[in-house]
Amino acid sequence: MKRSALVLVVAPLLCTSAIAKEPEYETAPAAVAGACPPPGWQENLGNFQKPNAAFPTQDTASVPTPDCNFHEWSFEAYVWATALDANGTPRFLTLPTPDDLLSTNAKAAEIGPRTLKLAARSLMPHGTAGYTEGAGAIVEADGNVLVGPNGYPILASVHMNQSYFATAKKNLIVTNGYATQPQNSSFETGAAVFKATWLRLAPGQKPPAGAYVTEAEVPVLTVLRTKTSIAILPVAGQFVKAQVALVGLHVVGSTVNHPEFLWATFEHKLNAPAVADNTFAPSPTAKNPNAFTFYAANTPFSTVNSANVPPALTFDLRSQRFAPVNNVVLENRTGGENQTGGQANVLSVNASGQTFLAGEPNPQSIFANYNLGGTVWMAPNSYNLNSDQTNAVGSVNLANTTAETFFQQARNQPMSNVQNCFTCHNPTSYSFQQSPPPLANRLIALSHVLAYGSPYAVPNLITGRVTSNLR
Structure with missing residues (x-):
């Protein structure tokens, strides 16, 4: 059968035991005076790995200079999420997903083994023919696709603890909970949600050194076309099994005095070059000599972090792969930290936490191969109906x-x-819509999980137009 290549316009087995060798990065700022993290913090991390450990919720508002404490929380939450159970499964993969959120099964919220189904979010509303739901997406929040080094799109999954699950279920848009629940509804302290990103591996392909690898059901993609446009999207209910490597993990939780949630992110050490905060320049002469998972050595920074545009982005229906591959650079190694000593605090907490994890028995030790990229939050108890990314701290x-x-x-x-998590996750998440109609601002609207199964969900497809060389 002849292969079909489509040109698009993108719309606005085992865990390896080795600890990955980290390429050299740009020089980090020197640490400021004072202990960050303080003595004994590293030794306490093991408590968050216990099977019945509570999700961390410490009050970071009572400390005169709290910056370090927020990043400590991030690593504690990461250790909690990645703690392996008796079957070798990270805790976050035993938590409910959006598929469970919309299930009629009374046991859907239970913690335990479950199939990792990636990127199956439906275009059809809940309760209609062709509806299917899953744990994540094939596109990023801006509607663009990140093409991995083997041509497969990077896939995402979402997982939530039971506290987050219970509140989200009460406030779902599709069941009218968003409109009927009290206007001051918010998530409880201790609610947590995790977003993971996955590199699909081709048969026989080695994962990035030191990455956590598991089996997942990945979607079969298809093409819908008219005379002038095309869309690539998952086929409802159709999956194939594949090995996937964890390349990123957002760790998000509500703590005392912080109903806006603390937002942190981790990513595999070998993902991409990381540039010191506020120094990135998209220059043709700026480059990194090392090869990374998502960066070819010596690629000019002037060509990185660019979404594919026509006639570049193609999709092969038979192989299920896209081209060309994206080259990526982390523009702010510690997320543009804006507090005194903040950049050094991120790096120090990260180094201390990784030292703890590297000392754990294999395979738990592989989670030392992921870097904390930073944490963002707002001033204590300041979150309100007008809050957005400009209120961010850290x-x-x-x-x-x-x-x-x-x-x-x-x-x-x-x-x-500035651009950060609060750019998209804020009380106006559903109020700017044109079609469907806008919804009222609500504090709880910072959760995009509330939109699952409804027309308000971020579309899980890649759209484009037909070009002259389409066959």
């Missing part, structure tokens, strides 16, 4: 190269130009 330009690839902002000043 890593105000926080991004992950596998989840916000094309949405990075190189400078953290002026604040009116």
